[in-house]
Amino acid sequence: MQQKAHKLFATIVDARFPKPACSACDLRDLWCLPSGLKGQQSKQLDNIINRRKRIKRGEYLYRSGDPFRSLFALRTGFFKTLLSSESGQEHVTGFYMTGELLGLDAICDDIHSCNAIALEDSEICEIPYTALEGLCREIPELQHQFHKIMSREIARDHNLMALLSSMNADERIAVFLINLSQRFEVRGYSPVEFQLRMTRGEIGSYLGLKLETVSRTLSKLQDEGIIGVQHKHLTLNDLPRLKQIVGRARAPLCKD
Amino acid sequence: MQQKAHKLFATIVDARFPKPACSACDLRDLWCLPSGLKGQQSKQLDNIINRRKRIKRGEYLYRSGDPFRSLFALRTGFFKTLLSSESGQEHVTGFYMTGELLGLDAICDDIHSCNAIALEDSEICEIPYTALEGLCREIPELQHQFHKIMSREIARDHNLMALLSSMNADERIAVFLINLSQRFEVRGYSPVEFQLRMTRGEIGSYLGLKLETVSRTLSKLQDEGIIGVQHKHLTLNDLPRLKQIVGRARAPLCKD
C-alpha cells in the first residue's frame, strides 16, 4: 500500500498524520475557507476537516450522481470539472487551482451533478458538509466567508457566460490566458511563464471552441509575438497587447 | 403619493401594511427562502423582511456598483439581470420569476456587480443580508435552504455555460422555451401558452445569439408547426418535437 512518494509531495507533511491544520495552512490568505478566521476559530475548522487525500492525475474526486457529503478544498494540484450528457458528450465547466473549493454545485440536490478529475497529482482536504453548516452557525466569520465563496462562484460564472456569448476566439483565448496568469501570480508563481495543465480540447470545451480553433489561435498569437507556445509550456511575452485584445471586446472583463 | 392601484396588484394585500408574511405567502412551496420552514420559524423570517416594494416596468431594483445590503425575493413580476462593460455593451445574465432570489452574486464583494431591471410591474420582498445571516445561525433549516438556493444558481449557470458553448441556435432556443415552460408550469400557469416578457434582443443576449437569429429561429420553428409565435404570445404546439431538438444536442440538459 505504501507507495513511493511522488516528487511533488516532498514538501508536504507526512500523510500518516491524519489531520491537516487549517490554522497552519499557507492557503489561508487565498480564498480558502479559513481566510479571515482568528486562531481559535480555524482550529475549530481543523477539527471537522478530514485528513488530506491524494488524488492521482486522471483520477476522479467525485462523479456525477455520487451522493454529496463533503466539499473539497484543493490543497495542491489542479482539477477540472466536467458535465456529461446522456449522449456521452462532455463539457468542461471549470478549472480549479490551489485554495479553491470544489463541490458547491452539489448542495442543492444532495447529489454531485458533475465529475471532478485531477489534471495532475493533487492533494485535497475533505470538508464534511453537515459539520461545516454546524460550524457556520457558531462562527459568523466562517459563515460569511463561505457565503462569499459561493457568491463569487456565481459572479464568476456570470462573467464567463458573458464571455461565451459575446467574444470571438481570439478574445476568449486572451481572457483565458490572462485569467490563468493572474491566478498563478496570486499563488506566487510567475504570471508570464507557466505550464498548461489541460489539453487543447479541454480549453476548447471550456471556452466553447473546437480544439483545432484553440490550436490555431495559439499559433496565431505566437506568430504575432504576443505569446510563446511550446506544447504545454507558455510564455506571455506581451501582456499589454494580450489585454488589448480583450479590451476591444464588448463583453465585461472577467474578474478574479 | 398615493397612486392609483394597478390592476395586477388587485389581489395583493394593501401596501400600507408594512410587513409581508412569509408564513402566509403562497410562494413557500417554490424555491423561496421559507420553503421547508415550520410555522414559528417562518414567522421569525417575517420579522427581518422589510415591507414589500413595488418596482415598475423598466425601473432598476439595483445597479452595478450599488452597495450590497439586501437580497430580494421576487413576489410577483419578472426581472432581468444585466452585466455592463465599460464600453457600454450589455449582457443579460438571467431572467427571474416569482419566488426567485436576486442579488446572490453581490455577497462576495459587498457590491452589486450587475443591474436588475423589472420587465413588468413587479413586487419584491427585501431581505436585509446581515439579518439573514444571523437568522441562518439560529435556524438550521433556513441556513440549509439558503445554501441550496445558492448552490442551485451555480449548477444552473454551469448548465447554461454548457449550453452556450455547444449548442446551435435551434437547440438554444428550444432549451430556452422548454425552461420557460417548466418554470411557468411550476407556478401554476400553462406550460404551453404564455407571454414572453423579454424582447428578442434580450433573449439573444442571454443565449449568445443576435436578435435577428432569434427571430429567424422562432419563425422557422413556427413554419415547422412546432410552436406558434405572435409577437410576444407563444404557444408550444409540439413539446415532444421541441424536446427532440434538444435531445439531439450533445450538451447536458438544462434542469429546473
Next chain:
DNA sequence: CGAGTACTTGAACAGTGTCAAGCTTAGTGG
C-alpha cells in the same frame, strides 16, 4: 522503444453575424 494520445495545419463548408429595408405594435400626446 513503441504505441497511443495530443497537437498542428490545410481546404472546403456551414452557420451566424452584419447590414439594410420595410413592417408591426405599443405608447404618447393632441
Next chain:
DNA sequence: CCACTAAGCTTGACACTGTTCAAGTACTCG
C-alpha cells in the same frame, strides 16, 4: 379616440468566423 412616433420585429443578401474532415507530426508514458 386617433394620429404619430419610436421601438421592436421580420426578412433578405452577403460576408466571415469557426467547424469539419483529413493528413501528417510530435510528444508522452509505460
